[in-house]
Amino acid sequence: MANLILILGDQLSPTISSLADCDKSSDSIFMCEVSEEARYVKHHRKKIAFLFSAMRHFAKELEDEGYRVVYRKFEDSENKGSIEAEIRRQMADGNYEKLLVTHPGEYRVLENLSKLKSDYGISLDILEDDRFFCSTDEFSRWVKGRKQLRMEYFYRDMRRRFSILTEGGAPIGGSWNYDSENRKFPDDDVKTPQTAKFDTDKITEDVLKLVADKFPDHFGEIEPFDFAVTRADALKALNDFVRCRLETFGDYQDAMREGDPWMFHAHISFYLNCGLLNPRECVAAAVDAYERGEAPINAVEGFIRQIIGWREFIRGIYWMMMPGYEALNFFDSKRALPDFYWSGDTMMNCIKDCIHSTKNYAYAHHIQRLMVLGNFALLTGINPKEVSDWFLSVYADAYEWVELPNVIGMALFADGGKLASKPYASGGNYINKMSNYCKSCHYKVSKKSGEGACPFNYLYWDFLARNRTKLEGNPRIGMLYKTYDRMSEEKKAAIAKSSADFLKELD
Numbered sequence: 351m352a353n354l355i356l357i358l359g360d361q362l363s364p365t366i367s368s369l370a371d372c373d374k375s376s377d378s379i380f381m382c383e384v385s386e387e388a389r390y391v392k393h394h395r396k397k398i399a400f401l402f403s404a405m406r407h408f409a410k411e412l413e414d415e416g417y418r419v420v421y422r423k424f425e426d427s428e429n430k431g432s433i434e435a436e437i438r439r440q441m442a443d444g445n446y447e448k449l450l451v452t453h454p455g456e457y458r459v460l461e462n463l464s465k466l467k468s469d470y471g472i473s474l475d476i477l478e479d480d481r482f483f484c485s486t487d488e489f490s491r492w493v494k495g496r497k498q499l500r501m502e503y504f505y506r507d508m509r510r511r512f513s514i515l516t517e518g519g520a521p522i523g524g525s526w527n528y529d530s531e532n533r534k535f536p537d538d539d540v541k542t543p544q545t546a547k548f549d550t551d552k553i554t555e556d557v558l559k560l561v562a563d564k565f566p567d568h569f570g571e572i573e574p575f576d577f578a579v580t581r582a583d584a585l586k587a588l589n590d591f592v593r594c595r596l597e598t599f600g601d602y603q604d605a606m607r608e609g610d611p612w613m614f615h616a617h618i619s620f621y622l623n624c625g626l627l628n629p630r631e632c633v634a635a636a637v638d639a640y641e642r643g644e645a646p647i648n649a650v651e652g653f654i655r656q657i658i659g660w661r662e663f664i665r666g667i668y669w670m671m672m673p674g675y676e677a678l679n680f681f682d683s684k685r686a687l688p689d690f691y692w693s694g695d696t697m698m699n700c701i702k703d704c705i706h707s708t709k710n711y712a713y714a715h716h717i718q719r720l721m722v723l724g725n726f727a728l729l730t731g732i733n734p735k736e737v738s739d740w741f742l743s744v745y746a747d748a749y750e751w752v753e754l755p756n757v758i759g760m761a762l763f764a765d766g767g768k769l770a771s772k773p774y775a776s777g778g779n780y781i782n783k784m785s786n787y788c789k790s791c792h793y794k795v796s797k798k799s800g801e802g803a804c805p806f807n808y809l810y811w812d813f814l815a816r817n818r819t820k821l822e823g824n825p826r827i828g829m830l831y832k833t834y835d836r837m838s839e840e841k842k843a844a845i846a847k848s849s850a851d852f853l854k855e856l857d
């Protein structure tokens with residue numbers, strides 16, 4: 351008997367496990383664009399357009415290859431608005447033995463699909479998502495017996511396990527980590543190469559109109575729209591990165607320049623996370639470039655660390671901690687998310703620029719997300735749920751499995767240190783060192799408190815003082831309290847006053 355194979359919006363990979371045993375003559379592929387997924391947070395309009403267009407292109411490619419595809423468009427009058435309702439209808443309409451799906455990326459979707467079995471008696475097979483290097487079971491085994499989970503050790507094990515840039519188990523180049531070489535700021539004459547841009551076709555044009563029409567109240571600019579929406583174009587984007595930016599990826603990995611959203615990053619997370627690219631081919635492309643002598647070790651190691659280290663570690667943490675990870679709030683932070691996270695209407699130049707990028711491109715690079723937007727939310731004590739809903743909404747690469755640990759664990763330390771060994775908190779000095787934002791800011795980065803001082807400066811010390819009982823024992827941060835204690839009472843009072851005034855204004 352025939353099977354129904356469900357392909358979710360982040361499973362647009364021709365080699366996805368659910369397709370492996372598909373019988374083209376009898377099985378049907380099922381894909382649907384549903385309101386529940388598009389609206390459960392108010393996703394950026396570019397993100398919705400990207401995913402709908404990529405899904406429609408993927409469905410067409412499957413049809414061209416002889417698969418029977420049932421595709422429910424968002425605008426179909428019969429569309430029931432949720433994946434589960436659509437599957438129930440399809441299962442009732444057809445004569446299917448079972449529903450097959452590759453393990454969904456998000457806990458919420460897994461729960462909903464599981465209900466099809468428990469509540470409606472639908473026979474359901476959930477297959478491993480083998481697009482990741484490390485399965486959730488393997489990650490659980492790695493975790494067992496460890497007191498602390500640190501990405502660095504996970505990453506080294508992954509390098510050894512898959513023999514990536516290793517020789518006889520040792521790292522090529524002699525070091526596992528070149529982070530210390532990767533903190534440069536580009537001179538003015540270092541121009542950022544253009545990121546790959548792609549023309550729209552009829553499918554994308556239709557989707558852009560649909561999104562403009564149906565999601566007028568969602569955040570973000572729809573146009574210009576130049577994302578790749580097919581695997582062939584996503585591969586071109588990957589090649590473009592390897593050819594034009596990988597060489598300097600490491601050097602400028604942490605740098606931020608005003609009006610320069612893309613810098614030397616890869617800009618492939620949207621393609622990786624929806625399945626148009628496979629992480630293995632990204633790693634292989636970078637290693638090949640190293641072996642051809644086209645990119646130095648600090649760049650290639652830095653890139654590989656992100657893919658086989660951070661990306662896999664983050665996913666492992668997500669499945670280990672769910673459900674419940676989304677509700678953690680170590681600092682008991684309660685403040686509402688300021689409106690300028692949506693409007694960009696603030697005099698803090700760093701935040702303004704990062705929001706501008708987010709709004710226009712549904713993208714901001716890692717240091718902008720972590721050390722500007724995340725850091726500000728951490729220092730000012732914004733409620734983690736509001737912060738993570740915002741991050742989930744605004745980036746084209748955001749899916750809960752990757753967004754949540756990055757926000758709860760890395761940016762906000764709301765898990766109390768499951769993922770990171772210390773909070774990524776910093777004052778204005780760090781931002782000034784790694785960017786040119788402060789040069790044209792209303793605030794003075796050199797001023798520590800009082801009128802016109804950079805808010806990050808006093809908020810940093812205020813955050814440490816407020817959370818002393820929770821942080822003083824942290825071996826990586828405890829010594830900062832010695833510096834704080836050495837400050838004069840007058841200086842401490844000025845920090846407290848500037849912070850109280852700023853936070854009052856924020857509320």
Ligand SMILES: Cc1cc2nc3c(=O)[nH]c(=O)nc-3n(C[C@H](O)[C@H](O)[C@H](O)COP(=O)(O)OP(=O)(O)OC[C@H]3O[C@@H](n4cnc5c(N)ncnc54)[C@H](O)[C@@H]3O)c2cc1C
Pocket residue numbers: 614615616617618619620622623653656657660661662664714715716717719720724741742745747748749752753754756757760761
């Ligand atoms: C608060 C916060 C929220 C984030 N939310 C997301 C998210 O929703 N989706 C997402 O894919 N990434 C997220 N990240 C991680 C990272 O910022 C993005 O992966 C990266 O900016 C994507 O741009 P890029 O492709 O140019 O990446 P590059 O900097 O060029 O890195 C290459 C690739 O490495 C992977 N990678 C790098 N860092 C991470 C990381 N910390 N976690 C997982 N993968 C990583 C990505 O797949 C990325 O494409 C978040 C980081 C922070 C601090």
Ligand code: SF4
Pocket residue numbers: 697698699700701777778779781782787788791792793794795804805806
């Ligand atoms: S001075 Fe402070 S607020 Fe202004 S850009 Fe620099 S770090 Fe940001």
